Amino acid sequence: MTKKRYIEQMILLITGALLFWASNADGYYGYYVDPKKFGSPAGEICVQCHKEATPGIYNQWKESAMGQAGVNCYDCHRAEKGDPDAFEHKELISIVVSPKDCARCHEKEYKEFESSLHSEAVDVLSKAAGVAGEAAWASVNERAGCIPCHGSVLRVEEGGKLSPDSWPNTGIGRINPDKSKGSCTACHTRHMFSREQARRPGACARCHAGDAHPQGEVYRGSKHGIMYEAFSKRLNMDKRQWLAGQDYFQGPTCVSCHMGAMPPQMDIKNADERIDQALRSVLEGDEQNFKALLAPMKITKRYYGATHDVSSRLAWDLKSAVSEKRKNWQEKRKTMQAVCKQCHGDHFIEQQYRQFDKLVELYNKKFAIPATTMRKALIKDGILTKDNYDDRLDMIYWKLVDEDGRKAKNGAAMMNPEFAWNAGMQAAAERFYREFVPEVRKLMGRKADKFIRKHGYKDSKH
């Protein structure tokens, strides 16, 4: 063998060893439930009778992974004495199976869910009392239109019955009788609790759709959504392990980017260095050192498992009128970019993010900051009321920030140019110059120019 050929083979061998290591270094994705925790004998009778009483529920349950494993009705529906919603039904049970109930067997998912903004979706309604919904829904408690997505406080009547104004309810942040927040069935439709169903974009787009949160439409029209549509049957969505780039590669879904697992990240720089070292030791005839280098490399890798904390990969807060970066945003961004790296190169990802950041900053500077500052000043001067939705300018303002702005920002974040531009920035520009500014002029009359220069923008070409 010539020296050159020998070196070539060695390089191949090393690269092979590196890849072998990378592909075998996982095994983190599994979850385990201690069999002692399920299969309670008291649950057998429920199954027997409900096979006849509610065959649909029985069959869904029977086909589900949990039914197959032997998790029975009572394992989930059991209640303790003193639970506000408990009632006698052969055993003491409750209808609501809260995240805390699921947590008896799935603590990790419960904790992640509770630390995400999903669990705050009811609190945010009361904090925002008076904003968008107030005009259409008379009181915070009776917003039937908000509950299916956000949830509400589940109220229990005498005898453990759930009050009809708060039930049925699979809102993402509903507040349960045991005080826990949220609903796992919001995504994991009962009683199949299917992994595949929760991974499909439709599971998210039930709520993430429409003018104020158009992520479903943004995704559907993006290149990613098109790839999903074309190959949705080949994405192995029912597999237990679902690593981006490995178990599927055609294109990402909402879950891939916001929640999904990925294979361990290989540090390429480190690999280059090792190959250099190996080469040097071959050229120097240092066989001992060369052998040591052949041992599987300790990759400075990070493994990102699936997470139920949908907030953990976001750098900006796009839904706010004026978007700001979140705490520890660099780390959050890095995690999201690790997903992209399964299918794209570093440079491509950096460029996409740069364009996205630029659009958010431009929207802030051009529209969100001037409009917000002017509106605040008008409220301070008593020209507008403090009430959020009673003046014409309020309506224009909320459309500008909650609809046009969110379309632009989400469009740029999730690669849909129609939203980033036409429905987003262009609509925002029209709203701002043709409606907002003229309305300010009407309110301020002769003082308008001075007011706009002071609180809005200085440059007349703005």
Ligand code: HEC
């Ligand atoms: C002897 C038959 C029988 C047994 C045993 C039984 N159920 Fe039921 N259960 C029923 C019937 C019938 C209904 C009413 C179904 C309907 O809404 O038409 C019902 C209703 C329910 C409901 C819904 C209550 C509501 O108001 O919506 C739940 C939850 C439930 N059962 C769970 C259980 C669990 C858990 C067990 C075991 C501890 C159990 N059942 C045992 C027959 C039974």
Ligand code: HEC
């Ligand atoms: C993995 C946990 C789990 C298991 C196992 C389970 N359930 Fe449920 N069940 C739920 C959840 C979650 C809900 C929805 C309530 C909520 O939103 O909190 C529910 C709701 C119900 C309801 C009322 C809702 C409706 O659609 O009428 C009935 C009845 C019911 N379950 C019966 C059963 C029966 C019978 C079995 C056994 C064959 C069973 N469940 C097994 C979690 C479970």
Ligand code: HEC
């Ligand atoms: C008493 C224990 C127990 C409770 C309570 C419980 N689970 Fe499970 N869960 C299990 C077990 C065991 C498995 C694993 C089945 C397997 O290995 O295939 C599982 C698997 C799952 C899966 C994976 C399904 C799949 O397709 O592989 C989901 C999703 C899930 N559970 C959701 C829930 C939700 C949501 C709740 C509450 C409404 C809940 N579980 C309550 C024991 C439980």
Ligand code: HEC
């Ligand atoms: C179709 C489902 C859906 C309905 C119906 C809905 N929302 Fe929302 N709402 C969402 C989603 C999804 C978000 C998150 C938007 C985002 O992150 O881009 C949200 C965000 C919000 C926010 C901003 C939260 C924050 O953290 O700043 C407020 C306030 C709000 N909604 C109020 C309401 C009110 C009031 C109603 C009823 C009049 C309502 N929503 C109806 C899905 C819904």
Ligand code: HEC
């Ligand atoms: C926002 C939607 C959503 C909500 C809410 C949600 N899940 Fe999930 N869950 C998913 C998705 C998607 C997956 C599949 C993740 C993957 O493997 O890509 C999943 C997977 C799981 C699994 C299987 C885990 C594994 O490693 O394969 C369990 C168990 C589970 N969820 C339990 C829960 C529990 C308990 C709750 C409530 C505290 C909950 N989920 C709430 C979307 C959701």
Ligand code: HEC
């Ligand atoms: C039942 C309705 C509902 C479903 C289903 C749902 N979401 Fe949400 N989501 C919301 C609401 C409401 C908010 C805003 C909560 C708030 O502002 O407090 C939200 C917020 C978010 C956020 C922003 C979090 C943040 O910190 O700003 C992300 C990302 C998200 N959801 C992703 C998903 C994904 C991915 C899925 C599907 C796997 C999904 N959601 C399913 C209602 C839902």
Ligand code: HEC
């Ligand atoms: C290719 C990856 C990718 C896909 C696919 C994707 N998203 Fe996103 N999403 C992002 C990125 C990147 C951001 C902006 C992150 C940031 O702020 O740094 C984002 C932002 C969001 C936000 C805004 C949260 C806020 O700050 O207000 C929500 C909500 C959201 N996505 C939900 C979804 C839903 C629902 C789907 C599917 C219909 C989806 N995403 C598909 C990557 C993706």
Ligand code: HEC
């Ligand atoms: C599972 C694989 C996969 C993942 C993960 C993925 N993408 Fe893509 N992406 C694709 C494919 C396939 C295309 C289509 C390529 C083409 O344009 O020919 C694409 C296209 C794109 C485009 C071009 C859009 C256009 O309109 O031309 C951008 C930008 C992009 N992705 C950014 C991202 C970012 C940022 C992430 C992470 C937040 C990401 N992608 C995650 C597979 C993926």
